[in-house]
Amino acid sequence: MRISELSDRTGVTIPTLKYYLREGLLHAGEAQSATRAVYDDSHVERVRLVRTLIDVGRLSIERVREVVDALEHPPPSRHQLLGVVHEALRPHPAPEPPTTEAVDRVRALGAPGCDESLASTQLAQALSAAAAGGWVVEDATLRVWQRAMHAVAETDVAEELGSIAPADALRHAIVGTVLTDPVLLALRRVAQEALSAERFGSADPEDGVT
Amino acid sequence: MRISELSDRTGVTIPTLKYYLREGLLHAGEAQSATRAVYDDSHVERVRLVRTLIDVGRLSIERVREVVDALEHPPPSRHQLLGVVHEALRPHPAPEPPTTEAVDRVRALGAPGCDESLASTQLAQALSAAAAGGWVVEDATLRVWQRAMHAVAETDVAEELGSIAPADALRHAIVGTVLTDPVLLALRRVAQEALSAERFGSADPEDGVT
């Protein structure tokens, strides 16, 4: 297919596709002459991936380029896969380095240290930021959350890592993370509303006085 | 205190503070003369809130303004509080409207319909986006996640809604949500890495073939 058809099939304008080509987010089509190149399903899929990362994951163009570069050099070993995923989706811009107190709490949870694991670093940074913002997360609360997210991660690892090729596993894991993080946060909110309604009946006219 | 001290205490430059004043993110100090105004702890606290919303929550200036406006008109009724919080922190820019299929799935979970609840709308939109991105969330998986996030929400509602004044409860809930969402996502990643290491031992040299 030509670029106009790629545009039609993805809903992305031709100038934007050209921009993605320039920026290295989209691999070049097969050149047939100086003014003709042909694109295929891999391009359609790539454009959709890029749009998902940008629209849902709110990744910058630069970060998307890192993701597609990683896709073209998938890790040979399955146990490195999540590391690559988590690196690709790490928050931007980089948060402050964590306090030692936060690092200790992460270790106390039984997670690997920040030197070994990017996810541990992110957790320590998130806990630091919470503390800096004046929010205290009790140890008991943290452990409840840990158990809850462990249950979530079991479905992730079960689903994500079937015996498929590394590049597919990587794309699957990245897309899955980007698309399901918002689902989890929305589920939290739905549950909050349910519990709130349960406790302060939704038609209580006398609420709110102090 | 004068603006220079406010700047020193918050780490935000004077030009930026003036910008926040202009944009209505920061309430004016008490004017003492044409060229003198005095700021107090409420200003320090507000600046810190604004920075948290911007740096951690990645909210736009416009959205931050909505949040501070809401803080100055807190909902009289406690059961409306979460609605205000969720509206203030809704994703930006607005996602596509959800498919009817996604809306049905949300209702099947026992959550209120999208007409009644912003969180339900967000969930339906997140599920729609996942489906559009080619990601299938099994019903069984979704229920596991729902239970997990319900456990999380119990700690939220318990902590968030002590018997404090509406404005404080609102600020507390907003800051808590912004600061703890990243903690949850990081916990998910940590758990993923732990499970992945458990299943594909972290020093297995024969992984990756196929």
Added chain:
DNA sequence: AATTTTGGAGAGTCATACTATCCAAAGTCA
């Protein structure tokens, strides 16, 4: 032959979030 499309390159646009400059009045300190 006339028209349309393409690849490629460069410049232009738009929004967001600051930063910088200016000013005159007001305060501070020697």
Added chain:
DNA sequence: TGACTTTGGATAGTATGACTCTCCAAAATT
């Protein structure tokens, strides 16, 4: 008292990111 600094307020400028537009000449289509 008088030089120096700070302030509030207004206006203009900058940096970045993500496109979007314009041009061109060589194909390709009609």
